[in-house]
Amino acid sequence: xxxxxxxxxxxxxxxxxxxxxxxxxxxxxxxxxxxxxxxxxxxxxxxxxxxxxxxxxxxxxxxxxxxxxxxxxxxxxxxxxxxxxxxxxxxxxxxxxxxxxxxxxxxxxxxxxxxxxxxxxxxxxxxxxxxxxxxxxxxxxxxxxxxxxxxxxxxxxxxxxxxxxxxxxxxxxxxxxxxxxxxxxxxxxxxxxxxxxxxxxxxxxxxxxxxxxxxxxxxxxxxxxxxxxxxxxxxxxxxxxxxxxxxxxxxxxxxxxxxxxxxxxxxxxxxxxxxxxxxxxxxxxxxxxxxxxxxxxxxxxxxxxxxxxxxxxxxxxxxx
Numbered sequence: 001x002x003x004x005x006x007x008x009x010x011x012x013x014x015x016x017x018x019x020x021x022x023x024x025x026x027x028x029x030x031x032x033x034x035x036x037x038x039x040x041x042x043x044x045x046x047x048x049x050x051x052x053x054x055x056x057x058x059x060x061x062x063x064x065x066x067x068x069x070x071x072x073x074x075x076x077x078x079x080x081x082x083x084x085x086x087x088x089x090x091x092x093x094x095x096x097x098x099x100x101x102x103x104x105x106x107x108x109x110x111x112x113x114x115x116x117x118x119x120x121x122x123x124x125x126x127x128x129x130x131x132x133x134x135x136x137x138x139x140x141x142x143x144x145x146x147x148x149x150x151x152x153x154x155x156x157x158x159x160x161x162x163x164x165x166x167x168x169x170x171x172x173x174x175x176x177x178x179x180x181x182x183x184x185x186x187x188x189x190x191x192x193x194x195x196x197x198x199x200x201x202x203x204x205x206x207x208x209x210x211x212x213x214x215x216x217x218x219x220x221x222x223x224x225x226x227x228x229x230x231x232x233x234x235x236x237x238x239x240x241x242x243x244x245x246x247x248x249x250x251x252x253x254x255x256x257x258x259x260x261x262x263x264x265x266x267x268x269x270x271x272x273x274x275x276x277x278x279x280x281x282x283x284x285x286x287x288x289x290x291x292x293x294x295x296x297x298x299x300x301x302x303x304x305x306x307x308x309x310x311x312x313x314x315x316x317x318x319x320x
Contacts, residue, residue: 016166021153027245031163032207039230063204090143090146159245209227211313243265250264
């Protein structure tokens with residue numbers, strides 16, 4: 001369990017081409033919130049700060065896994081209610097909470113490079129979350145109604161919103177480990193961009209952040225993975241990360257970014273009180289628990305990943 005992909009997870013790039021369009025001047029792409037209400041509060045504050053600075057109100061697009069470490073019924077409902085006020089899509093976590101799949105475990109469809117111990121701990125976390133969700137009236141119905149894909153339009157920039165990849169909610173086809181070297185492209189990636197007719201593919205599932213550009217039919221394209229909004233993304237950096245795509249420069253210093261035509265595409269940090277966050281994690285997942293063993297070191301030290309590895313933009317593949 002934890003390595004399979006249920007049929008209900010299947011999507012297609014055609015779905016991105018025909019999905020209803022959200023038109024906006026600024027969008028936040030928020031994946032991997034992981035139940036972190038401190039991160040959610042900060043993201044809402046960031047949107048408010050943009051408005052205070054006279055910028056357009058950002059559209060908040062939550063692309064899956066907003067539940068995970070929040071193993072409390074009240075917290076699950078608060079987060080669900082808050083996110084339903086915006087533009088959510090389902091991740092594998094939400095699908096498994098809404099309607100558990102036989103033998104899917106956590107529903108992550110982990111590839112071979114993820115060790116068995118991590119997979120088993122994720123299955124154990126999901127089992128606990130499903131018990132909590134089952135005691136939260138109406139939650140399953142709310143989560144079942146979430147779409148699996150979205151399409152967002154920022155100026156002339158067309159963004160396909162997925163959780164995993166265009167073919168599956170839990171797909172790993174947009175994982176950093178699957179990306180070609182800078183300046184090149186795989187036939188699969190090229191086909192996805194052509195079929196979906198988007199300029200940007202925005203995902204999150206793997207929780208490893210990066211931004212990379214490609215050329216498809218002589219047009220520049222991007223893949224953006226925000227990593228995790230609710231967990232640290234870089235070594236010795238305790239902040240979460242979201243993707244911001246806008247007609248306007250970011251009022252927050254980007255970690256890295258680029259411009260696609262006249263549109264700003266940036267990775268922006270999400271800060272929260274570190275001590276309070278660690279107390280929350282310890283209260284719900286004490287020492288030795290599955291989530292403690294999988295995530296405490298990430299919350300304390302960050303993963304072995306650096307902004308220099310995440311910024312895969314090359315100025316040599318073509319004009320901005």
